Amino acid sequence: MPVLVMKFGGTSVANPDRIRRAAKRVGVEVAKGYDVIVIVSAMSGKTNELVGWVNETSPLYDAREYDAVVSSGENVTAGLMALTLQEMDIPARSWQGWQVPVKTTSAHASARIEDIPPANIEAKFAEGMRVAVVAGFQGISPEGRITTLGRGGSDTTAVAFAAAFKAERCDIYTDVDGVYTTDPRISSKARKLDKIAFEEMLELASLGAKVLQTRSVELAMRYKVKLRVLSSFEEQSDDAGTLVCDEEEVMENRPVSGIAYSRDEAKMTLLSVADRPGIAAAIFGPLSEAGINVDMIIQNIAEDGRTDMTFSCPVDQVKRAEKAMENAKESGEINYHNLVADTDVAKVSAVGIGMRSQSGVAATMFKTLSDEGINIKVIATSEIKISVLIDRKYMELAVQALHDAFELEKQA
Template sequence: MALYVQKFGGTSVGSVDRIKAVAERVQRFRSEGHQVVVVVSAMSGETNRLIELAGQINDDPTPREMDMLVSTGEQVTISLLAMALHRLGVAATSYTGAQVGIQTDSAHTRARIQKIETDDIRADLDDGQVVVVAGFQGVDEEGNITTLGRGGSDTTGVALAAALGADECQIYTDVDGVYTTDPRVCSAARRLETITVEEMLEMASLGSKVLQIRAVEFAGKYNVPLRVLSSFEEGPGTLIVAEEEESANMEEPLISGIAFNTNEAKLTVLNTPDVPGVALKILGPISDAGIEVDMIVQNVAPTGDYTDFTFTVAKSDFRQTQRILEQQVLPSLGSGEVRGDDRIAKVSLVGVGMRSHAGVATRMFGVLGQEGINIRMVSTSEIKISVVIDEKFLELAVRSLHTAFGLDQQNIRQEG
């Protein structure tokens, strides 16, 4: 007998029929003798509907009241799922985050979990019940309802699995696992049987939307076996593991996947004085405006007197960042010129194999060069290489790199 924590997202519980299908899946696990805790999101579109309602009342509602409002979406789902389980003869009890003892800090709309009380959950499980928990929410020390931010149900699932010492946390979604890249861009993309926590964190941060980053971090910190599965078809999914076991297959690809992000814009401040503190003068006002900066490149002129400072931000922040540079930064520098481009994309190779194999970057640059794709910026880490290219070349770049690094093969990361 195993203990599973199963999380179902909004698409998976998007209608009454889908909630019934989830109940049938849970029933199969119970009939095999397993204990099950189910974490659910609000029905697809419900959170957005509630946010729109709030906007019709007040265009600047307090974070506390927003948490009170949007947390009701999950309350609907847990009760409906418990009813569906009862209909199948499965004993089940539903709980909100507060009722189940998920205690958080008081940062409304972006709270972080501090601890989870598990006594009541364990008692219900020992009594043969399925425990149905509202994801995305908790309660602070003052008894206020809090929410964990977008995608927070993933974090709830992993946190419960860690607190209960579950055998596996299963994330059910509308895809059947983690792929080498987006199949909509590259039809040769393949589902990975396994991927490491490190790789998954990089993939998530670089544009892959399969899992919330905080959930992956939680899984890595508490060594929770995490599996991504489809709600709509049977299959083994993708298992996210702490470390990849050394493979006996010497031809195994060095790269696990290719991530990309088109929500990028590039800005360059040209001909700025190359003096100490210039980076702070450029980025300080941008940070003060709450804008996050991603990649940064600084090129110093041969004379050493001037530098070109280039960085990327989210495309939605492009115009605001441009205004800050022109209206605040350039006057403080006394010179310079701003140029911007919001038609770029970031393409990244991810793989723990980079640690022990040289030449990955050279090979990547060679493939892009052969396709006539110019590289605008480069960023690297131990297990990642990212390049900024013109957005129009995105699909060509992804497909070419996918083939060049052997990711088209059927036998990628096969277990056993």
């Protein structure tokens, strides 16, 4: 039988009633003739609670035991979902990551999936099981220890299963009914997209859109897994939600498909750095080793052998970045007069595959922000993205103005 993967997020399985609602959706797909692999997250709020308990018990915790604790939330949901399906007379059983097995690296709390052998689950499908309920977010290391994949890891689990089992589709059920042109909480004109290209979704996810985890989109693009984002709380039709697919399948051909934002950004500037070959490596090497996620980078024109270097990073990584730069200065790797951190900025981005073939996007974006009196601090571009750093107080105004300027409320 064809295989379908269905993933239910924390809000979709927050209590037994919601688990029953999700199970009914699974039953509909079983009735259509699918063998179904259900990936479940922990109940809403449960992972945060477990993380809190770990921190309270052992602030300098053993990462292996951290994973053993925080992965347990998904085990509870998987068992309850399997029991609910059995009550509906649907042959189902739960699977923990090690039972499948979901083979991962040894990087506890941020492991990466290396292999999912399908033999064990396929054997049970052959024996008459119709639904495999798999605990998301978890796997097993080469050393035989439980691992977790990082926040949002159940999305990655679902896509990886869809690739391993050559599933017809991977449906991600969440608390929103699809991917929107921007956050509906900021712009009432935000419009749900019927389809979006993998590359666009990857950019939106990495730039702050919370609908899908970035790694899950990377996997889907690599293995050509059709992803559909749906709401757990609305009646479904065959064309419900948003389909994330190949660029060739997207009919809309507009230069910009969406406006993303991230409010938790910081702008850091090294003032008067020695301008010499290798200076960039000397700065960004220590930042990389400290685990700093650097995004935008700007180097000013050199004068008298000195230059300024500006970069952005998440605001919660500022202290680590400052420490890394101080250590590099003390060791003589770099020399600078001062490090200035601006933690009151936000990043706003326009994303669209149409930018490749249509000009004028940057001009429209910059003029729109200018007309609103919004000053741009840093600009970064790629083939399908333009991002700017602005004062955080103007973030919502910028998102609304750009959404209007590119007429994203209208169908193409």
